[in-house]
Amino acid sequence: MFKFLKEKLSAFKKKLEKREEEIEKKKVEERKEEKEVREEVKEEREGKKVGLLSKIKTFVVEREIVIDEKQVEDILEDLEIILLESDVAFEVVEEIAAKLKERLVGRRRKIGEKLSDIVINELKTIIQEILDANRFDFDEFVQTRLREKRPLNIIFVGVNGTGKTTTIAKIAKRLMDFGYSVVLAAGDTFRAGAIEQLEEHGRRLGVKVIKHKPGADPAAVIYDAIKHAESKGIDVVLADTAGRMHTKKNLIDQLEKIKRVTKPDLTIFVDESIAGNDAVERARMFNEAVGIDGSILTKIDADPKGGTAISISYVTGRPVLFLGTGQEYDDLVKFDSKWLIDRIFGDI
Numbered sequence: 619m620f621k622f623l624k625e626k627l628s629a630f631k632k633k634l635e636k637r638e639e640e641i642e643k644k645k646v647e648e649r650k651e652e653k654e655v656r657e658e659v660k661e662e663r664e665g666k667k668v669g670l671l672s673k674i675k676t677f678v679v680e681r682e683i684v685i686d687e688k689q690v691e692d693i694l695e696d697l698e699i700i701l702l703e704s705d706v707a708f709e710v711v712e713e714i715a716a717k718l719k720e721r722l723v724g725r726r727r728k729i730g731e732k733l734s735d736i737v738i739n740e741l742k743t744i745i746q747e748i749l750d751a752n753r754f755d756f757d758e759f760v761q762t763r764l765r766e767k768r769p770l771n772i773i774f775v776g777v778n779g780t781g782k783t784t785t786i787a788k789i790a791k792r793l794m795d796f797g798y799s800v801v802l803a804a805g806d807t808f809r810a811g812a813i814e815q816l817e818e819h820g821r822r823l824g825v826k827v828i829k830h831k832p833g834a835d836p837a838a839v840i841y842d843a844i845k846h847a848e849s850k851g852i853d854v855v856l857a858d859t860a861g862r863m864h865t866k867k868n869l870i871d872q873l874e875k876i877k878r879v880t881k882p883d884l885t886i887f888v889d890e891s892i893a894g895n896d897a898v899e900r901a902r903m904f905n906e907a908v909g910i911d912g913s914i915l916t917k918i919d920a921d922p923k924g925g926t927a928i929s930i931s932y933v934t935g936r937p938v939l940f941l942g943t944g945q946e947y948d949d950l951v952k953f954d955s956k957w958l959i960d961r962i963f964g965d966i
Protein backbone atom coordinates (compact mmCIF):
# COMPACT_ATOMS: atom_id res chain seq x y z
CA MET A 619 0.00 0.00 0.00
CA PHE A 620 1.32 3.44 -1.04
CA LYS A 621 4.81 2.04 -1.74
CA PHE A 622 5.48 4.53 -4.56
CA LEU A 623 4.53 7.61 -2.56
CA LYS A 624 6.33 6.41 0.55
CA GLU A 625 9.56 5.83 -1.40
CA LYS A 626 9.32 9.24 -3.04
CA LEU A 627 8.72 10.98 0.26
CA SER A 628 11.58 9.09 1.84
CA ALA A 629 13.94 10.17 -0.94
CA PHE A 630 12.62 13.72 -0.62
CA LYS A 631 13.39 13.70 3.10
CA LYS A 632 16.92 12.35 2.48
CA LYS A 633 17.49 15.11 -0.06
CA LEU A 634 16.38 17.68 2.49
CA GLU A 635 18.72 16.16 5.06
CA LYS A 636 21.60 16.33 2.59
CA ARG A 637 20.80 19.92 1.81
CA GLU A 638 20.70 20.56 5.52
CA GLU A 639 24.17 19.04 5.95
CA GLU A 640 25.45 21.42 3.32
CA ILE A 641 23.82 24.31 5.15
CA GLU A 642 25.46 23.11 8.38
CA LYS A 643 28.84 22.99 6.67
CA LYS A 644 28.27 26.49 5.40
CA LYS A 645 27.34 27.52 8.90
CA VAL A 646 30.66 26.31 10.28
CA GLU A 647 32.38 28.47 7.73
CA GLU A 648 30.05 31.30 8.59
CA ARG A 649 30.88 30.91 12.26
CA LYS A 650 34.50 31.44 11.39
CA GLU A 651 33.42 34.51 9.50
CA GLU A 652 31.20 35.46 12.43
CA LYS A 653 34.22 35.42 14.69
CA GLU A 654 35.90 37.82 12.37
CA VAL A 655 32.80 40.03 12.37
CA ARG A 656 32.75 39.98 16.16
CA GLU A 657 36.29 41.21 16.11
CA GLU A 658 35.17 43.96 13.81
CA VAL A 659 32.26 44.80 16.12
CA LYS A 660 34.67 45.02 18.99
CA GLU A 661 36.65 47.41 16.94
CA GLU A 662 33.41 49.24 16.13
CA ARG A 663 32.64 49.60 19.83
CA GLU A 664 36.08 50.83 20.44
CA GLY A 665 35.39 53.45 17.81
CA LYS A 666 37.72 52.02 15.23
CA LYS A 667 34.95 51.04 12.72
CA VAL A 668 31.25 51.91 12.11
CA GLY A 669 27.87 50.27 11.10
CA LEU A 670 28.50 46.64 11.86
CA LEU A 671 26.18 45.99 14.80
CA SER A 672 23.13 45.62 12.56
CA LYS A 673 25.10 43.37 10.26
CA ILE A 674 25.87 40.91 12.99
CA LYS A 675 22.21 40.82 14.09
CA THR A 676 21.13 39.79 10.63
CA PHE A 677 23.94 37.32 10.50
CA VAL A 678 23.23 35.54 13.73
CA VAL A 679 19.44 35.70 13.90
CA GLU A 680 18.15 35.62 10.35
CA ARG A 681 20.65 33.70 8.33
CA GLU A 682 21.00 30.92 10.79
CA ILE A 683 17.51 30.10 11.96
CA VAL A 684 14.89 31.71 9.77
CA ILE A 685 13.62 29.57 6.89
CA ASP A 686 13.64 31.85 3.88
CA GLU A 687 11.50 31.97 0.77
CA LYS A 688 14.23 30.65 -1.52
CA GLN A 689 14.66 27.55 0.65
CA VAL A 690 10.89 26.96 0.61
CA GLU A 691 10.66 27.45 -3.17
CA ASP A 692 13.36 24.78 -3.66
CA ILE A 693 11.54 22.39 -1.34
CA LEU A 694 8.19 22.97 -3.04
CA GLU A 695 9.62 22.39 -6.51
CA ASP A 696 10.55 18.81 -5.54
CA LEU A 697 7.48 18.16 -3.44
CA GLU A 698 4.96 19.31 -6.04
CA ILE A 699 6.36 16.84 -8.58
CA ILE A 700 6.24 13.99 -6.06
CA LEU A 701 2.61 14.73 -5.19
CA LEU A 702 1.55 15.05 -8.84
CA GLU A 703 3.30 11.77 -9.71
CA SER A 704 1.44 10.18 -6.82
CA ASP A 705 -1.96 11.07 -8.28
CA VAL A 706 -2.69 14.01 -6.03
CA ALA A 707 -5.01 16.26 -8.07
CA PHE A 708 -3.47 19.50 -9.34
CA GLU A 709 -5.70 21.80 -7.30
CA VAL A 710 -4.91 19.82 -4.15
CA VAL A 711 -1.16 20.06 -4.85
CA GLU A 712 -1.59 23.82 -5.21
CA GLU A 713 -3.45 24.01 -1.92
CA ILE A 714 -0.78 21.96 -0.11
CA ALA A 715 2.02 24.07 -1.62
CA ALA A 716 0.34 27.36 -0.69
CA LYS A 717 -0.25 26.26 2.90
CA LEU A 718 3.26 24.89 3.24
CA LYS A 719 4.73 28.12 1.96
CA GLU A 720 2.58 30.17 4.31
CA ARG A 721 3.70 28.11 7.30
CA LEU A 722 7.38 27.73 6.47
CA VAL A 723 8.57 31.06 5.12
CA GLY A 724 9.89 33.15 7.96
CA ARG A 725 9.60 30.34 10.46
CA ARG A 726 12.36 30.23 13.05
CA ARG A 727 14.15 26.99 13.50
CA LYS A 728 15.07 26.07 17.02
CA ILE A 729 18.65 24.96 17.54
CA GLY A 730 18.86 21.25 16.73
CA GLU A 731 15.50 21.21 14.93
CA LYS A 732 15.91 19.65 11.49
CA LEU A 733 14.45 21.33 8.42
CA SER A 734 13.46 17.94 6.98
CA ASP A 735 11.44 17.10 10.11
CA ILE A 736 9.72 20.47 10.08
CA VAL A 737 8.73 20.06 6.42
CA ILE A 738 7.50 16.46 6.77
CA ASN A 739 5.52 17.22 9.94
CA GLU A 740 3.94 20.30 8.41
CA LEU A 741 3.09 18.29 5.27
CA LYS A 742 1.41 15.62 7.41
CA THR A 743 -0.60 18.25 9.28
CA ILE A 744 -1.75 19.91 6.06
CA ILE A 745 -2.79 16.61 4.45
CA GLN A 746 -4.63 15.65 7.62
CA GLU A 747 -6.46 19.00 7.65
CA ILE A 748 -7.51 18.46 4.04
CA LEU A 749 -8.73 14.93 4.84
CA ASP A 750 -10.62 16.09 7.92
CA ALA A 751 -12.32 19.07 6.28
CA ASN A 752 -15.41 16.99 5.43
CA ARG A 753 -15.95 14.61 8.30
CA PHE A 754 -18.94 12.31 8.45
CA ASP A 755 -19.69 9.38 10.70
CA PHE A 756 -21.63 6.77 8.73
CA ASP A 757 -22.47 4.59 11.76
CA GLU A 758 -23.75 7.55 13.73
CA PHE A 759 -25.80 8.70 10.73
CA VAL A 760 -27.47 5.30 10.34
CA GLN A 761 -28.22 5.07 14.05
CA THR A 762 -29.68 8.59 14.29
CA ARG A 763 -31.64 8.45 11.05
CA LEU A 764 -33.25 5.11 11.91
CA ARG A 765 -34.85 6.78 14.93
CA GLU A 766 -36.70 9.03 12.46
CA LYS A 767 -37.56 6.65 9.62
CA ARG A 768 -37.28 3.06 8.42
CA PRO A 769 -36.06 1.85 6.01
CA LEU A 770 -33.10 3.99 5.10
CA ASN A 771 -32.41 4.09 1.39
CA ILE A 772 -28.74 4.18 0.42
CA ILE A 773 -27.85 4.23 -3.26
CA PHE A 774 -24.42 3.54 -4.72
CA VAL A 775 -23.27 5.29 -7.89
CA GLY A 776 -20.12 5.02 -9.99
CA VAL A 777 -18.76 3.21 -13.03
CA ASN A 778 -18.60 -0.59 -13.34
CA GLY A 779 -15.58 -2.68 -12.56
CA THR A 780 -14.38 -0.51 -9.70
CA GLY A 781 -15.73 -2.77 -6.95
CA LYS A 782 -19.19 -1.21 -6.50
CA THR A 783 -21.12 -4.49 -6.08
CA THR A 784 -18.52 -5.94 -3.73
CA THR A 785 -18.63 -2.71 -1.71
CA ILE A 786 -22.43 -2.91 -1.41
CA ALA A 787 -21.99 -6.45 -0.07
CA LYS A 788 -19.29 -5.27 2.35
CA ILE A 789 -21.56 -2.50 3.67
CA ALA A 790 -24.41 -5.04 4.01
CA LYS A 791 -22.15 -7.31 6.05
CA ARG A 792 -20.97 -4.41 8.20
CA LEU A 793 -24.54 -3.26 8.90
CA MET A 794 -25.58 -6.83 9.79
CA ASP A 795 -22.57 -7.13 12.11
CA PHE A 796 -23.97 -4.06 13.89
CA GLY A 797 -27.35 -5.82 14.20
CA TYR A 798 -29.26 -4.11 11.39
CA SER A 799 -31.31 -5.93 8.76
CA VAL A 800 -30.75 -5.15 5.08
CA VAL A 801 -32.17 -5.81 1.64
CA LEU A 802 -30.33 -5.30 -1.65
CA ALA A 803 -31.87 -3.67 -4.75
CA ALA A 804 -30.47 -4.72 -8.14
CA GLY A 805 -30.73 -1.26 -9.69
CA ASP A 806 -28.11 -1.81 -12.37
CA THR A 807 -30.60 -3.15 -14.89
CA PHE A 808 -28.41 -2.10 -17.81
CA ARG A 809 -26.17 -5.14 -17.45
CA ALA A 810 -27.68 -8.59 -16.86
CA GLY A 811 -24.37 -9.57 -15.26
CA ALA A 812 -24.75 -6.92 -12.57
CA ILE A 813 -28.03 -8.42 -11.36
CA GLU A 814 -26.47 -11.89 -11.17
CA GLN A 815 -23.43 -10.51 -9.39
CA LEU A 816 -25.55 -8.88 -6.70
CA GLU A 817 -27.64 -12.03 -6.35
CA GLU A 818 -24.48 -14.04 -5.76
CA HIS A 819 -23.43 -11.68 -2.96
CA GLY A 820 -26.96 -11.89 -1.53
CA ARG A 821 -26.75 -15.70 -1.52
CA ARG A 822 -23.40 -15.67 0.22
CA LEU A 823 -24.54 -13.21 2.86
CA GLY A 824 -28.05 -14.62 3.28
CA VAL A 825 -29.62 -11.33 2.21
CA LYS A 826 -32.67 -10.92 -0.02
CA VAL A 827 -32.13 -9.22 -3.38
CA ILE A 828 -35.01 -7.41 -5.05
CA LYS A 829 -34.67 -7.55 -8.83
CA HIS A 830 -36.56 -7.03 -12.07
CA LYS A 831 -35.65 -8.12 -15.56
CA PRO A 832 -32.62 -6.63 -17.34
CA GLY A 833 -33.59 -3.34 -18.97
CA ALA A 834 -36.31 -2.62 -16.38
CA ASP A 835 -36.69 0.79 -14.75
CA PRO A 836 -34.19 0.89 -11.84
CA ALA A 837 -36.28 3.47 -9.96
CA ALA A 838 -39.08 0.88 -9.89
CA VAL A 839 -36.69 -1.82 -8.61
CA ILE A 840 -35.47 0.37 -5.75
CA TYR A 841 -39.02 1.52 -4.99
CA ASP A 842 -40.06 -2.16 -4.71
CA ALA A 843 -37.13 -2.85 -2.39
CA ILE A 844 -38.24 0.04 -0.16
CA LYS A 845 -41.81 -1.31 -0.08
CA HIS A 846 -40.48 -4.79 0.71
CA ALA A 847 -38.37 -3.38 3.56
CA GLU A 848 -41.34 -1.43 4.90
CA SER A 849 -43.53 -4.50 4.98
CA LYS A 850 -40.86 -6.67 6.64
CA GLY A 851 -39.51 -4.04 9.05
CA ILE A 852 -36.08 -4.12 7.40
CA ASP A 853 -33.73 -1.31 8.42
CA VAL A 854 -31.70 -0.48 5.33
CA VAL A 855 -32.08 -0.75 1.54
CA LEU A 856 -28.75 -0.83 -0.30
CA ALA A 857 -29.27 -0.09 -3.98
CA ASP A 858 -26.93 -0.73 -6.88
CA THR A 859 -27.22 1.53 -9.95
CA ALA A 860 -25.84 1.44 -13.47
CA GLY A 861 -22.38 2.86 -13.98
CA ARG A 862 -22.52 3.10 -17.70
CA MET A 863 -25.29 3.49 -20.27
CA HIS A 864 -25.49 4.29 -23.97
CA THR A 865 -24.75 7.93 -23.25
CA LYS A 866 -23.71 9.95 -20.25
CA LYS A 867 -27.00 11.86 -20.53
CA ASN A 868 -28.99 8.61 -20.28
CA LEU A 869 -27.07 7.68 -17.19
CA ILE A 870 -27.54 11.05 -15.51
CA ASP A 871 -31.25 11.13 -16.41
CA GLN A 872 -31.65 7.65 -14.93
CA LEU A 873 -29.86 8.56 -11.70
CA GLU A 874 -31.90 11.76 -11.40
CA LYS A 875 -35.09 9.76 -11.77
CA ILE A 876 -33.93 7.26 -9.14
CA LYS A 877 -33.25 10.13 -6.76
CA ARG A 878 -36.59 11.80 -7.49
CA VAL A 879 -38.62 8.62 -7.07
CA THR A 880 -36.80 6.87 -4.24
CA LYS A 881 -35.48 9.88 -2.25
CA PRO A 882 -32.25 8.30 -0.99
CA ASP A 883 -30.99 9.13 2.50
CA LEU A 884 -27.46 8.80 1.19
CA THR A 885 -25.95 8.74 -2.28
CA ILE A 886 -22.53 7.17 -2.14
CA PHE A 887 -20.01 7.34 -4.97
CA VAL A 888 -17.75 4.28 -5.34
CA ASP A 889 -14.51 4.21 -7.29
CA GLU A 890 -11.14 2.53 -7.16
CA SER A 891 -8.22 4.27 -5.61
CA ILE A 892 -5.86 2.87 -8.25
CA ALA A 893 -7.64 4.90 -10.95
CA GLY A 894 -5.96 8.07 -9.69
CA ASN A 895 -7.08 11.28 -11.35
CA ASP A 896 -9.67 9.40 -13.43
CA ALA A 897 -11.45 8.45 -10.22
CA VAL A 898 -11.22 12.02 -8.94
CA GLU A 899 -12.66 13.38 -12.19
CA ARG A 900 -15.50 10.82 -12.12
CA ALA A 901 -16.29 11.79 -8.54
CA ARG A 902 -16.44 15.42 -9.60
CA MET A 903 -18.70 14.55 -12.53
CA PHE A 904 -21.14 12.42 -10.47
CA ASN A 905 -21.23 15.05 -7.73
CA GLU A 906 -21.97 17.87 -10.14
CA ALA A 907 -24.52 15.85 -12.12
CA VAL A 908 -26.50 14.12 -9.39
CA GLY A 909 -24.98 15.14 -6.05
CA ILE A 910 -23.16 12.73 -3.78
CA ASP A 911 -22.98 12.65 0.02
CA GLY A 912 -19.65 10.86 0.23
CA SER A 913 -17.29 8.41 -1.45
CA ILE A 914 -15.92 4.95 -0.89
CA LEU A 915 -12.53 4.17 -2.40
CA THR A 916 -11.85 0.53 -3.17
CA LYS A 917 -8.61 -1.37 -3.85
CA ILE A 918 -6.60 0.84 -1.54
CA ASP A 919 -4.58 -2.34 -0.77
CA ALA A 920 -3.37 -2.36 -4.38
CA ASP A 921 -2.67 1.37 -4.63
CA PRO A 922 1.03 2.30 -4.55
CA LYS A 923 0.34 6.03 -4.69
CA GLY A 924 -2.39 7.24 -2.35
CA GLY A 925 -3.13 10.53 -4.10
CA THR A 926 -6.73 9.62 -4.95
CA ALA A 927 -7.63 9.30 -1.29
CA ILE A 928 -5.97 12.62 -0.53
CA SER A 929 -7.76 14.40 -3.39
CA ILE A 930 -11.27 13.04 -3.63
CA SER A 931 -12.90 14.71 -0.65
CA TYR A 932 -11.19 18.03 -1.39
CA VAL A 933 -12.40 18.03 -5.00
CA THR A 934 -15.99 16.97 -4.22
CA GLY A 935 -16.32 18.74 -0.88
CA ARG A 936 -17.78 15.46 0.40
CA PRO A 937 -16.20 13.03 2.85
CA VAL A 938 -14.61 9.68 2.16
CA LEU A 939 -16.65 7.21 4.21
CA PHE A 940 -14.82 3.92 3.82
CA LEU A 941 -11.79 2.38 2.16
CA GLY A 942 -11.83 -1.07 0.55
CA THR A 943 -8.73 -2.98 1.55
CA GLY A 944 -9.21 -6.36 -0.14
CA GLN A 945 -11.64 -8.78 -1.74
CA GLU A 946 -13.18 -10.25 1.40
CA TYR A 947 -16.37 -8.83 2.94
CA ASP A 948 -14.52 -7.70 6.05
CA ASP A 949 -11.91 -5.82 4.03
CA LEU A 950 -13.51 -2.45 4.62
CA VAL A 951 -12.17 0.19 6.97
CA LYS A 952 -14.02 3.22 8.15
CA PHE A 953 -12.21 6.28 6.87
CA ASP A 954 -9.87 7.77 9.42
CA SER A 955 -7.36 10.42 8.36
CA LYS A 956 -4.85 9.26 10.98
CA TRP A 957 -5.01 5.67 9.63
CA LEU A 958 -4.28 6.94 6.12
CA ILE A 959 -1.51 9.33 7.19
CA ASP A 960 0.19 6.54 9.16
CA ARG A 961 0.12 4.32 6.10
CA ILE A 962 1.37 6.97 3.72
CA PHE A 963 4.18 8.30 5.90
CA GLY A 964 4.90 5.13 7.92
CA ASP A 965 8.24 5.55 9.59
CA ILE A 966 9.50 8.30 7.29
Ligand code: GDP
Binds near residue numbers: 780916919941942949
Ligand atom coordinates in the same frame (compact mmCIF):
# COMPACT_ATOMS: atom_id res chain seq x y z
P1 GDP B 1 -18.33 -3.59 -10.03
O1 GDP B 1 -18.40 -3.96 -11.47
O2 GDP B 1 -17.97 -2.16 -9.83
O3 GDP B 1 -19.54 -3.97 -9.27
O4 GDP B 1 -17.08 -4.39 -9.43
P2 GDP B 1 -17.01 -5.69 -8.54
O5 GDP B 1 -17.63 -5.49 -7.22
O6 GDP B 1 -17.45 -6.86 -9.32
O7 GDP B 1 -15.43 -5.77 -8.30
C1 GDP B 1 -14.51 -5.90 -9.33
C2 GDP B 1 -13.28 -6.65 -8.82
O8 GDP B 1 -12.63 -5.87 -7.84
C3 GDP B 1 -13.65 -7.96 -8.12
O9 GDP B 1 -12.70 -8.93 -8.49
C4 GDP B 1 -13.53 -7.61 -6.64
O10 GDP B 1 -13.20 -8.75 -5.84
C5 GDP B 1 -12.42 -6.61 -6.67
N1 GDP B 1 -12.43 -5.70 -5.50
C6 GDP B 1 -13.47 -5.00 -5.00
N2 GDP B 1 -13.08 -4.26 -3.94
C7 GDP B 1 -11.76 -4.51 -3.75
C8 GDP B 1 -10.76 -4.03 -2.81
O11 GDP B 1 -11.01 -3.21 -1.92
N3 GDP B 1 -9.49 -4.52 -2.97
C9 GDP B 1 -9.16 -5.40 -3.95
N4 GDP B 1 -7.90 -5.80 -4.02
N5 GDP B 1 -10.06 -5.85 -4.84
C10 GDP B 1 -11.35 -5.42 -4.75
